[in-house]
Amino acid sequence: MVQLPWLLLLLPLATAALIHFALGGSGRLAAWTGTASAFGMLGLSVSLLVGATAEASPFVWLETGMFHPDLEQAITLSLKTDRLALSMMLVVTIVGALVHLFSLTYMAEDKARPRYYAGLSLFLFSMTGIVLAGNLFMMFIFWELVGLSSYLLIGHWFTKKSAAEASKKAFLTNRIGDFGFLVGILLIWGAFGTVDFNALERRVDLGNLPLTGGLLTAGILCLFAGAVGKSAQFPLHVWLPDAMEGPTPVSALIHAATMVAAGVYMLVRISFLIALDPTAAMTIAWIGGGTALLAALLATQQDDIKRVLAYSTLSQLGYMVMAVGLLASQAAYFHLFTHAFFKALLFLGAGAVIYCCHHEQNIWKMGGLAKRMPLTFATFAIGTACLIAVPYVTSGFYSKEAILDSAYAASRPLFWIAAFVALLTAFYMTRLVVVAFLGKARSQYARDAVEAPTPMAFALTCLTLLSIVGGFRFFAEAILPRGFYPTFDSPHHNFVMAVSIICLLAGVVASFLLYRGREKDPLHITPLRRGLYIDDLYTGLIRLFQDGAAAVAAAFDRHILNGFFLGGTAALTQAVGSVFRRMQPGSLHFYLVLAALGIMLLIWATSTV
Amino acid sequence: MDSILFYLFALVMIAFGFGVVMNRNPVTSAMCLVGCFLGVAALFIMLDAFFIGVVQIAVYAGAVIVLFVFILMLLDIAGEKRREFPIHAIAIGLIVAVIVGGQIAMVAGSLDDVGGKFPPIDKAAAVEARVERGNNPDSTINTILTDPKKPSYPDVHIIGEALFTRYPLHLQIVAVLLTVGAVGVVVLSKKRLE
Amino acid sequence: MTLEHYLIAAGILFCTGLFGMIVRRNILVIFMCLELILASATLTLVAFSRFRLTSGLPDIDAQMLVFFVITVAAAEVAVGLAIIVSLYRSTQSVHMEDLHTLKG
Numbered sequence: 015m016v017q018l019p020w021l022l023l024l025l026p027l028a029t030a031a032l033i034h035f036a037l038g039g040s041g042r043l044a045a046w047t048g049t050a051s052a053f054g055m056l057g058l059s060v061s062l063l064v065g066a067t068a069e070a071s072p073f074v075w076l077e078t079g080m081f082h083p084d085l086e087q088a089i090t091l092s093l094k095t096d097r098l099a100l101s102m103m104l105v106v107t108i109v110g111a112l113v114h115l116f117s118l119t120y121m122a123e124d125k126a127r128p129r130y131y132a133g134l135s136l137f138l139f140s141m142t143g144i145v146l147a148g149n150l151f152m153m154f155i156f157w158e159l160v161g162l163s164s165y166l167l168i169g170h171w172f173t174k175k176s177a178a179e180a181s182k183k184a185f186l187t188n189r190i191g192d193f194g195f196l197v198g199i200l201l202i203w204g205a206f207g208t209v210d211f212n213a214l215e216r217r218v219d220l221g222n223l224p225l226t227g228g229l230l231t232a233g234i235l236c237l238f239a240g241a242v243g244k245s246a247q248f249p250l251h252v253w254l255p256d257a258m259e260g261p262t263p264v265s266a267l268i269h270a271a272t273m274v275a276a277g278v279y280m281l282v283r284i285s286f287l288i289a290l291d292p293t294a295a296m297t298i299a300w301i302g303g304g305t306a307l308l309a310a311l312l313a314t315q316q317d318d319i320k321r322v323l324a325y326s327t328l329s330q331l332g333y334m335v336m337a338v339g340l341l342a343s344q345a346a347y348f349h350l351f352t353h354a355f356f357k358a359l360l361f362l363g364a365g366a367v368i369y370c371c372h373h374e375q376n377i378w379k380m381g382g383l384a385k386r387m388p389l390t391f392a393t394f395a396i397g398t399a400c401l402i403a404v405p406y407v408t409s410g411f412y413s414k415e416a417i418l419d420s421a422y423a424a425s426r427p428l429f430w431i432a433a434f435v436a437l438l439t440a441f442y443m444t445r446l447v448v449v450a451f452l453g454k455a456r457s458q459y460a461r462d463a464v465e466a467p468t469p470m471a472f473a474l475t476c477l478t479l480l481s482i483v484g485g486f487r488f489f490a491e492a493i494l495p496r497g498f499y500p501t502f503d504s505p506h507h508n509f510v511m512a513v514s515i516i517c518l519l520a521g522v523v524a525s526f527l528l529y530r531g532r533e534k535d536p537l538h539i540t541p542l543r544r545g546l547y548i549d550d551l552y553t554g555l556i557r558l559f560q561d562g563a564a565a566v567a568a569a570f571d572r573h574i575l576n577g578f579f580l581g582g583t584a585a586l587t588q589a590v591g592s593v594f595r596r597m598q599p600g601s602l603h604f605y606l607v608l609a610a611l612g613i614m615l616l617i618w619a620t621s622t623v
Numbered sequence: 624m625d626s627i628l629f630y631l632f633a634l635v636m637i638a639f640g641f642g643v644v645m646n647r648n649p650v651t652s653a654m655c656l657v658g659c660f661l662g663v664a665a666l667f668i669m670l671d672a673f674f675i676g677v678v679q680i681a682v683y684a685g686a687v688i689v690l691f692v693f694i695l696m697l698l699d700i701a702g703e704k705r706r707e708f709p710i711h712a713i714a715i716g717l718i719v720a721v722i723v724g725g726q727i728a729m730v731a732g733s734l735d736d737v738g739g740k741f742p743p744i745d746k747a748a749a750v751e752a753r754v755e756r757g758n759n760p761d762s763t764i765n766t767i768l769t770d771p772k773k774p775s776y777p778d779v780h781i782i783g784e785a786l787f788t789r790y791p792l793h794l795q796i797v798a799v800l801l802t803v804g805a806v807g808v809v810v811l812s813k814k815r816l817e
Numbered sequence: 818m819t820l821e822h823y824l825i826a827a828g829i830l831f832c833t834g835l836f837g838m839i840v841r842r843n844i845l846v847i848f849m850c851l852e853l854i855l856a857s858a859t860l861t862l863v864a865f866s867r868f869r870l871t872s873g874l875p876d877i878d879a880q881m882l883v884f885f886v887i888t889v890a891a892a893e894v895a896v897g898l899a900i901i902v903s904l905y906r907s908t909q910s911v912h913m914e915d916l917h918t919l920k921g
Contacts, residue, residue, distance in 0.1 A: 626818055659853060669818075682888075808895045
């Protein structure tokens with residue numbers, strides 16, 4: 015009896031293995047195999063969601079032996095196929111399948127297509143593992159696998175120095191967060207004796223927690239560190255903008271819709287733990303809010319179309335993390351759900367633009383694309399409308415309202431930050447659309463651009479539809495877990511909505527007035543362009559520590575090892591040697607006298623007189 | 624009579640010894656060495672070690688000295704023109720020699736039974752002991768030992784007996800050593816090692 | 818005559834040899850002085866052999882030792898002289914002050 019969830023998990027792994035080991039020579043075959051597999055996964059997750067039996071028996075992966083009688087003695091690979099996981103699976107597979115479809119054209123001329131599609135399948139496998147994971151250990155395993163496949167895909171064009179550097183940076187930055195995650199998992203395991211989500215939830219419901227106070231805060235924040243790394247929250251956000259060096263479909267799949275959402279998904283999974291500790295929750299909320307604000311500010315001054323989108327992703331992820339911290343994980347998850355569609359749409363739209371402009375990514379060298387690529391423009395504009403939350407007709411509006419509502423209820427400062435971020439979002443997205451699509455073409459590539467080919471257009475259209483209906487009650491409630499769709503019945507809802515609409519209008523109008531018909535950016539705020547110097551700070555810090563450590567090591571080597579031990583030994587040997595050299599004058603007579611002295615000593619020592 | 628001979632031979636030995644040390648010409652030194660060895664051999668004979676005395680003359684006064692003189696001739700070393708006896712060397716040599724000599728004298732004088740004379744050789748006891756060890760009473764050595772007409776004891780026989788019954792392995796080893804020495808000398812003396 | 822006389826005589830010969838070795842600069846003469854010392858040692862051995870009778874006769878083992886010493890000494894003289902010859906070939910001298918290649 016084949017259990018569908020296991021099949022869903024293992025299908026992409028098998029595909030990756032097949033492509034890697036058997037289809038390495040044929041890019042076309044690899045592409046079609048990968049795409050077919052992705053659509054197969056989509057079918058599987060739809061059938062699971064609409065009612066196929068989703069039972070999956072756990073599989074004991076390794077036995078750990080008895081550390082303590084209360085601890086579980088086995089690390090199991092168990093699947094948790096609740097509504098949350100299945101809805102997330104749907105998002106992942108839809109975006110995954112459409113990205114595969116998009117890649118068919120986008121990557122058509124790439125030399126290393128088998129590697130690319132094997133990487134995509136491996137990523138889908140890892141992501142499925144995270145989503146379906148029934149316990150924290152399993153989640154961690156796939157967490158690392160996601161990091162690995164992300165590394166492989168960002169560095170797909172590894173001959174380009176910046177891509178290789180970016181993949182390394184992403185991997186290493188993620189490692190920092192993963193380390194915290196692992197510590198958190200071990201802490202939870204040690205205290206609760208289990209890392210299984212169901213068992214943990216039962217334990218929390220029973221009350222009388224084994225972990226309290228500062229230790230609980232630390233444990234939750236350690237788990238959160240994993241999300242900080244994977245969802246690119248401040249201070250580990252630096253990898254995400256650089257990760258845009260990867261192929262654009264990868265950016266759409268991994269760095270916009272799914273992988274970075276894994277952190278938020280994990281937080282939603284453990285939201286029952288976060289609810290236990292207000293300190294940790296507040297910290298999470300402020301980090302999320304801070305990231306949202308920081309990223310939105312940085313996004314206003316980016317010239318690279320993908321980097322604008324990358325920072326907007328950061329900002330939206332900040333919204334979600336903030337909502338989780340404000341104990342509104344339903345709102346966070348809802349936003350994650352809608353965001354995945356419209357951000358994938360935006361990225362694929364950007365991909366289409368880049369593809370049609372011969373890999374030109376600077377928006378100031380585009381312009382006037384609306385006339386040449388009407389369909390792409392339309393879909394991109396709809397995606398933008400979702401992102402800046404145009405009222406009532408876009409999915410982003412509903413989910414963002416839910417977050418703003420909960421922020422208003424829980425923390426006023428965070429609400430105003432979120433409102434300001436909404437304004438900034440409207441500002442920079444309008445800037446992007448105005449500069450890239452409207453006005454005159456500012457380069458030959460832009461003048462020569464033609465409409466995106468059919469597979470791309472199809473993918474864009476599908477995502478556009480999903481972006482619009484994703485927020486509607488009839489659609490979302492059919493997919494999301496019960497109670498996750500916001501009710502919008504709080505007494506202050508009208509006020510919140512008014513603020514949000516004012517922010518939206520202010521941002522759009524300001525941006526439109528500022529950027530309409532401009533040839534180059536009228537604003538030039540260097541700190542924002544340089545990412546508030548955070549990268550430089552990190553580089554400096556790392557260099558400082560490295561240089562410090564190197565200096566210490568060098569001093570140790572030079573003075574202690576070389577100077578004292580080696581030099582001392584050498585000096586001692588030389589001193590002893592020079593003493594002995596005096597005793598070896600090379601004169602036979604001297605030796606004879608010494609021998610005579612020896613005879614005297616011998617006689618003196620042995621005679622009894 | 625004995626003591627006169629002893630002093631005579633001891634004097635010869637030591638005088639020629641000084642001759643070796645004091646002569647500027649190494650050839651004269653070598654000749655003095657012969658005289659010294661002759662004195663030593665005479666003292667051996669006085670100590671009833673006839674065979675050793677003869678060997679001393681044959682090997683040292685004969686072969687070794689011939690070697691020395693031969694080498695002296697080969698190298699054609701004239702008497703040393705340079706300052707042969709540096710004064711500080713003489714001083715140090717004297718001090719060392721006097722101290723060592725004093726120590727030897729002290730040790731010699733401190734032995735318990737040194738004052739006693741050499742005991743007479745008892746041939747009857749020797750035969751008795753030999754027979755007791757299972758030696759044939761009529762063997763050559765025993766016959767000579769019991770023969771009252773022989774004034775001395777047959778030390779060549781006894782040394783031969785010891786050499787081939789109790790020290791055969793040592794004899795072999797010495798034979799090998801001499802062979803190695805002969806080969807080594809040839810190798811060392813070759814003009815150029817190839 | 819007593820054992821002491823012989824020991825003293827041997828001692829004097831020993832000291833003469835030692836003195837000669839320290840004083841002389843000609844390596845051949847030094848080698849001769851070495852022989853003097855060796856002779857004094859054998860003289861001591863023979864004296865003790867005569868002094869310590871074993872079952873009425875001089876101790877034959879001591880004389881055997883002397884015999885072997887003389888044999889080895891003969892070999893030693895041969896090898897030593899060969900070394901001196903090759904030394905002379907390389908330095909054209911048998912004077913000790915010219916032989917200082919081992920100086921540290």
